[in-house]
Amino acid sequence: MPLAIVHSRGLDGLAALEVAVEVHLAAGLPNVTVVGLPDTEVREARDRVRAALQNAGFEFPRKRITVNLAPADLPKESGRFDLPIALGILAASGQIPATALAGHEFAGELSLSGELRPIRGALTMVLAAGGMGRCFVLPAGSAREAALASQVPVLAANTLLEVCAHLTGQAALTECLVDDTVRDDQCIDYPELADVRGQAQAKRGLEIAAAGEHSLLLAGPPGTGKSMLASRLPGLLPPMTLAAALESAAVLSLAGQFRPELFRRHPYRAPHHTASTAALVGGGSVPHPGEISLAHQGVLFLDELPEFDRRVLEALREPLDSGRIHISRAARQAEFPAQFQLVAAMNPCPCGYHGDPRGRCRCTPDQILRYRSKLSGPLLDRIDLQIEVPALPPEVLQQAPDGESSAGVRARVTKARERQLLRQGKANARLHAREIDRFCQPAAAAAVLLKQAISRFDLSARAFHRLLKVARTIADIKESDTIEAQHVAEAVQFRRFAKD
Template sequence: MSTTIRSAAINGLHVDSVFVEVDIHFGLKAFHIVGLPGRSVRESSGRIESAFKQCKFDYPRYRILVNLAPAHLQKTGTLYDLPMALGLLIEQGILPQDCCKHLLAFGELGLDGTIRKVNGALLMAKLAHSLGMKHVIVPAKNAKEAACIDGIDVIGVSHLNSLVAHLVGMQTIEPQPSTTFTVSSRTHTFDLSQIRGHAHAKRALEIAAAGGHNVLMSGPPGSGKTLLARSLATILPTLTKQESLEVTAIHSVAGRLKYGYVKERPFRAPHHTASGIALIGGGSNLRPGEISLAHRGVLFLDEIAEFPSHVLEDLRQPLEEGTVTISRVAGTVEYPARFTLVGAMNPCPCGYSTDSSKPCICSPVNIARYQRKLSGPFLDRIDVFTHVPRIDVKDVASAHAGESSNVVQARVQDARNIQERRYSATQLICNADLSLSAIKRYCTVDDDADAMLQTAASALKLSTRAYIRTIRIAQTIADLAKFSSVTKGCMAEALQLREPNVR
């Protein structure tokens, strides 16, 4: 009679239940694994045998057959080491037959019997809870992560010997206390008060942070574009628990999670030599890319015009839909990618075409070629455009420091709270998520403001996408001012921010 242990298979952010069926019968000593195992799964036999010897457990001298059901699902990773070892221990009578009936187990075995961390613990604990399991056995280093899921006992184990002692009743491993979600105290290296001048750019970033809008900054070298972008992280609204769970799940699958909840909005800043796969995701294991790791946070592309054009074009669909579907021979996965894009660029190859103090050495042809690296469809997905001029050195000391990040962040948080209440009955999070139908339902635009928008749309030849994005920005400006409707002044500022400065 075979023994069955419950485990899981992860495909992107989707998790399927897996039955690890273990059977020992007479025959030449062998260890066969069936059920579409990957290479790392097939190599588990060596790890399990060594762990048994180090833990002083008898290793079967007969034929071992392990079936990973359902057989049509691809099984990858080292997470099946622990359930296979438990199945063998039960088959040999070392563990009681019913000790693993109401639990789900996963973990990698070291050669000395240690149980090592694996990716995706949060999602597998969530699956165990949905299946009505009472317990989930996880590596000790995954325990805080798995304990983010309420309603299930998380047993964190560090060694096979201690787990066996727990299951036979010789010792008790207390369940990991539930990981509670708390808003972390904000400590940042950068602060808006450190930036002299640039009131227009700071206002643009405040609007972007409040509504989750995409921003493109253009200006000469040394004008402060990178510092402004880095300071954006200091004024972002705090993560809600639902948003934190989404972000934590992605980082868990990517193997980048150190503790429990991710408590701060991600800020990702890949180098311009990053490939399309690094940015979008993929590879042999279909891992999430930078745009998914920046979900509910900021993706900062410094020197955005230096990125390969095809890489930037790859961003068009995720920017519009908030998800990315990765299709390869190995399968198809979908990851969330609802991020705020912040780009920074020079206006020309030498950088000084808009600088009054330094002459530009670029020809009009070179400037046009440089700016064409950002295509029209890509720019159409940018909400806010702002120019960052260079401040003269003698004016830096005398310029007013301006508001601190804490003051601006308080306004941003108030505006985001207004949006949260407004969209509480929907899946919408912020104004950047608004569709045309949602705009008609939730946004009130004054007659004067609407007339101004219609005139501007005709004069500026705004596309439907640009038209919708202008209303989104105007609604965010109204939320910052705590207006009940979008006024003419809100619409005028939104139209000003929508004017591209790289064409």
């Protein structure tokens, strides 16, 4: 039959839409034409496929070959269509049975020798293929991550010949199964909180941030442990649900950065302060996820916060509130999840030693003001906890670590998060205005203290709501159903730096 149809998937953001690879052979001068809005990588497939078929021992038809990637209005990118195109040519020329293609979906890049190379977004494609009643054939390097979805059978192949042997009934491909230990988050090794010496207030801030999913700013001189503290936050977060882990893994897979052994591990992203807006929030002519999406269900750490371009930082404001980022370009739009916890670090002044008792700071008040004014009020309003991390005295540095372990803190955090999910179905930091009125009502004494805090620190409505949500989290950690005055007082202590 001169026409064959092979099923595959194309990526449009996190959506993996079905693509029918139609291959037609006709009389005429030998030529291969690929239509259906292919990009450069897809158009180059004709040369890779020709060499792969010949080196695998198949005959490349000397006919006019037309490859249509339907639907035609969906842009097609990457080398994932190499394998479907090769199989379509073989089926249309009668070298493999076309009927065997019906129960499968295929994706994979071909080398010139016929070997299959890994592709991006394999997990995303398999998640979208659930319910179609087909099994998915993928390169062995991508099959293990795709099998985590448990949506459809995933068959792993190393070469084009192995795929053809499976379709002709000569040797069946092996289904890729995932060991249960990969799904177990108890085996994940995070940095240990007990290694941090001193800094009791900062550690307490980390616990509150982890329990309520709050954003955090650490400010202090160089070398006081800000980066070390930030790296401990993922190990304090509650275990990810399977749905959250799959969503996080799908975004990382889309960027080609997912490893199956890190499944259910909270991501920790720390981009350099020279990162562009597109690198941080996503973008490009073909929209791709940025650092905020790659940190989905994890932590985004921005060190030297004032050194980031102001426009880059301002782009964080909307996703910090909504937990998603919508990228619009002239021809493409995409939406990615961005439910991350922001942890930022900064020095108190340009030289870093403002307030040092030894008088090492030489910055003028104007220089300090200009440095801090690089962070806008609306951005600081969205950071729930603002903590000063002071320099430690020598005797504290020399003593053995004596802090609480990550496991102990994580147990309290998990218990507090469970209270929140049972009460309102989400973390405290994600509450909206109407939900705050319902779930964050303070006691009488706490309400008086809140009123005083608003006047003294000149808090905006947003800052007031965030202060109330932090107090609600502190109450949850202490297993209190009511927000008391001591909970509000502690929450106020974590917003003083920006107003000092």
